[in-house]
Amino acid sequence: MSTRETLLEAMHLSADSDTARWMLERGVALADHETMSQAIHDVYCGIEADHAEPNDKDRQQAFAMIAALQKYAESRPPA
Numbered sequence: 153m154s155t156r157e158t159l160l161e162a163m164h165l166s167a168d169s170d171t172a173r174w175m176l177e178r179g180v181a182l183a184d185h186e187t188m189s190q191a192i193h194d195v196y197c198g199i200e201a202d203h204a205e206p207n208d209k210d211r212q213q214a215f216a217m218i219a220a221l222q223k224y225a226e227s228r229p230p231a
Contacts, residue, residue, distance in 0.1 A: 155182045188214035 157167070159182060165171050174180075183191065189206035192213050197203070206214070 155187070183218065185211065185214050185218065188217055192217070 153161070160167060160169075160172055163171070189211045193201070193206040193210045196213075197210065
C-alpha cells in the first residue's frame with residue numbers, strides 16, 4: 153500500500169473523496185526522512201552522482217527540509 157493510500161485509510165477517506173482530490177490538486181505530498189533523503193538525492197545529485205543511494209549529506213538536508221516544512225506549516229493560520 154502506498155503512503156498516500158495509507159494516509160487516506162487512516163483518515164477514513166476514499167481516493168475519490170473531496171479531501172483526497174484537494175490534496176492531489178494542491179500537490180500535497182507526504183515525506184519522511186527516508187523519502188525526503190531519496191528525493192534530495194534524485195534532484196540534487198542526479199544521474200551523474202558518484203553514489204547510487206542517499207549519503208549522509210542528503211540525509212542531513214532531509215532532516216533540515218522536514219524541520220523547515222514543519223515550522224512553516226505550524227506558523228500558517230488555519231485555512
